[in-house]
Amino acid sequence: MTEPAPARGTAALARYLRTETVGGVVLLVATALALLAANSPLGGLYAGVRDFAVGPAALHLDLTVGEWVKDGLLAVFFFVAGLELKRELVVGELADRRTAALPVLAAFGGMVVPAIIAFAVGHGAPGAGQAWAIPVATDIAFALGVLSLAGSGIPAAARVFLLSLAVVDDLGAIIVIAVLFTAGLSPLPLLAAVLLGAAYWFAQRRRITTPWLYVPLAVATWLAVHGSGIHATIAGVALGLLTRVRADPGEDAAPSVRLEHRLQPWSAGLVVPVFAFFAAGVPVNGAALGAVFHDRISIAVMAGLFFGKFIGIFGTSYLAVRLGIGARPGGVTWRDISALAVLGGVGFTVSLLIAELSLTGDAAERAKTAVLIASALAALIAAALLLRRGRRTARELN
Known part of the structure; x- marks a missing residue:
């Protein structure tokens, strides 16, 4: 018997949350190992591996190991983000305007307000022209990891709210990276990237499924985007958004669902932790x-x-509900939203990436340390609020 569509959607969401939760725990372990390695006698070896260059110079691919992880491996993470974004926009929580209104507006506020505050505080300092973008992102793996460990008493609708908010937040971060960190466009590689993306889209339309076509197309698209001057991870996002998300009659699942099912565990459990290991190794003396x-x-x-x-997510949510352009999810209180707003301050993966892109040398190291401090503080306070909510729920049930 074919599983009903709503049940399949619920199962997919549950699987996503489980994977990202485990990924959040692995991410914490990778971060701890990076900090230990960078602040121990192994610091020289750690830096030597991270800065070791490998790759063909003729193709401008003589990148360090850290750059291969940042530009290459992280493209898998952004591909999965593109798949999730496309699915949510077409057939998921964000497809319904009324349901999507609150998390979309909250995500928007949660990007704009941090950027304004960071710009105002840092205005005039060297590097402030791009560093204001560092705090715009929320790390979904880290946030869901904290939520799973401390948020057992929070309604399921609050988890969906956080997930929807993070999906929109990812889109905003992608736009920021594409706009701010394109040093100069090279027309021919950019045209090649567009043509390769069109070939990928056409193959999707023709219902071609063989990886012998898609893997070379994906690699070639990444190479073209890398050569064009646009940050190479945008190739992953673009291909994710070009992937078909509606299943054909008689088809068990759409390509986006199948790809997400296969790649998401690798993204959450390997790609993001490896990136964190090479990005989070900063001095903490x-x-x-x-x-x-x-x-x-x-x-x-x-x-x-x-x-x-916190101000952006909670304040925008409150205004949206008061003005009647958004509605709180069923069973979700303002205390729940305040806890989730604090949790939104965990800006780990993409914030570290933007710190590396916008700053150099000691300034980048200090900014990454600032991301770690703020994310840890937000995670601890959000966990305390969530645990308090859980104890209150337990008392009410008893």
Whole structure:
């Protein structure tokens, strides 16, 4: 018997949450290992591996291991993000305007307010022209990991709200990366990328399923985008958005669902933790931490993530409900939304990526340390709020 569509959708959401939850735990472990390696006698070896260059120079691919992870491996994460975004927009929670209104508006506020705060605090400091973008992103794997560990008493609708908010947040971060970090466009590689993307779309339309076509197309598209001057991870997003999300009659699942099912565990359990391992290895001794709290860009990042995310998500949600353009999910209280708004300040993966793209040298290290501090603080306070909610729910049930 064919499983009803709503049941399949619920199962897909549950599987997504489980995968991202496990990925969040692995992400924490990878971050801890990176910090231990960078601040131990192994620090030289760690930096040597991260900065070791490999690849053909003739193709401008003589990248360091850290750059291969940032530009290449992370494209898989962005491909999965593109698949999830396309599915949510076409057949998921964001397809219904009324249901989508609140998380979409909350995500928008949660990007704009942190950017404004970071820009205002860091204005005039070296690197502030792009560093304001660092706190715009929420890390879904990290956030769901915290939610799973501490949010047993929170309604399921609140989890869907957080997931929908994070999907829109991902779109915003993708746009920021594409706009801010395109140094200069090379027309021929860009044209090649467009043609390869069109070939991918055409193959989807023709219902071609063989990986012998899609894998070379994906690699060639990545190479073309990399050569065009646009950040190479955008290739993953573009191909994800070009993937078919509606199943044909008699088809068990659409290509986007099949690909997400296969790649999401690798993305959450391997790609993002490996990126975190090479990105989060920053010095955390007294001098390094002191420098963070005396650096305006670092203070701007922390203020944007911790205060900006809360004000943006909660404030926009409250205004949207009061003005009648959004509605709280069933069973979700304002205390739940406030806890989720604090959790939105966990801006790990994409914030670290933007820090590496927007700054260099010690300034990038300080900004990444600021991301770690703000994300840890947001995670701890959100966990406390969620645990308090769980105890209240348990008392009500008893």
